[in-house]
Amino acid sequence: MNNLSRREALETLAFGGAGLALSSNALAQTVAAPKVFAGQHQIKPLPFDAAKLKGISEKLLRSHWENNYSGAVRALNAVEQRLAAMLNDKDLPPYVYGDLKREELVRTGSVVLHEHYFANLGGDGKAGGEVLDALKQAWGGYETWEAEFKKTGNALGGGSGWVILAFNLHTSELHNYWAWDHQHNAPMSLPLLALDMYEHAYQMDYGAAAAKYIDAFMLNVNWEEVERRFKNAKKVAAALKG
Numbered sequence: 001m002n003n004l005s006r007r008e009a010l011e012t013l014a015f016g017g018a019g020l021a022l023s024s025n026a027l028a029q030t031v032a033a034p035k036v037f038a039g040q041h042q043i044k045p046l047p048f049d050a051a052k053l054k055g056i057s058e059k060l061l062r063s064h065w066e067n068n069y070s071g072a073v074r075a076l077n078a079v080e081q082r083l084a085a086m087l088n089d090k091d092l093p094p095y096v097y098g099d100l101k102r103e104e105l106v107r108t109g110s111v112v113l114h115e116h117y118f119a120n121l122g123g124d125g126k127a128g129g130e131v132l133d134a135l136k137q138a139w140g141g142y143e144t145w146e147a148e149f150k151k152t153g154n155a156l157g158g159g160s161g162w163v164i165l166a167f168n169l170h171t172s173e174l175h176n177y178w179a180w181d182h183q184h185n186a187p188m189s190l191p192l193l194a195l196d197m198y199e200h201a202y203q204m205d206y207g208a209a210a211a212k213y214i215d216a217f218m219l220n221v222n223w224e225e226v227e228r229r230f231k232n233a234k235k236v237a238a239a240l241k242g
Contacts, residue, residue: 037084039077043070044115048122048222055216056121060204068200069114076107109182113162116194123222131192131223131230138174149176149195150214156180156197157210165193165226167233169240190233193226 050061083100086092127135127142139145153163161180166189168175177186185191195217202213 034084034087037080037087039079039081039084041073041077041080041111043073044118047119053121053216054125054219055205056213056220057205060202063204064196064201065118068198069111069118072107072110072114076104076111079103079107106182109185113164113182113191113194114196116191117196120193120222120225121217121220123220123224125219125221125223127221127223127226129223129227129230131227134174134230145176146218149193150211150218152176152178153195153197153214154211158199158208160198162197163195164189164191166191167230167237169233169237172237190229190236192229192233193221 046061046065050058050065053061079100083097083104086097086100132142135142135145139148149163149165155178156163159180161178161184162182164177164179164185166175166177166186167173168186168189170188174192175186175189177189179185195214197210202210205216206213
């Protein structure tokens with residue numbers, strides 16, 4: 001262990017590389033993995049026809065889905081299975097377990113946000129229903145909300161992160177949140193609309209022109225899905241108050 005860096009130790013334990021094995025003590029005391037570490041997450045298919053989105057190519061969408069989202073699901077399964085194998089290893093350094101727990105958080109956030117992202121695409125980009133009324137009430141107009149949502153996205157252009165329109169269960173308010181990676185989400189908030197601002201989401205089509213990608217994204221928002229999430233969020237908020 002002393003000859004391995006912290007990162008090398010983590011990668012070997014997490015993904016089965018050579019040079020480091022779990023202690024014999026852990027292997028000798030294997031038990032059934034808890035359900036929380038089952039590592040059985042399934043990859044969800046794209047919920048729309050990837051050839052029919054406006055301004056976002058099928059090639060880009062399939063690459064995003066196959067490499068980034070599907071890769072996150074596979075990585076989360078691998079991390080969970082390794083965490084299960086570590087449970088009874090009394091000799092395991094805490095920092096190794098801690099680093100893998102961080103990976104669990106990163107991969108979980110990536111899976112959840114990517115599934116929200118793809119599910120809120122495939123529409124005609126025309127907002128309506130209760131969520132539109134709520135946006136108007138909160139921002140004074142849909143156009144004001146959209147401008148702030150886009151401005152937040154452009155702030156992440158050339159880097160990485162997410163823009164998340166969320167319902168904050170603590171304040172019962174809608175808010176556009178800036179998240180520079182998969183982990184930074186406001187506590188007690190439920191995502192209603194997720195915009196992926198990692199370069200893999202647009203570089204193939206737009207290069208560094210992130211603003212053009214954001215415009216294309218808005219043309220394809222499935223507001224029926226956003227409406228469904230908004231109504232569910234209000235039910236959760238009402239249940240918490242009750």
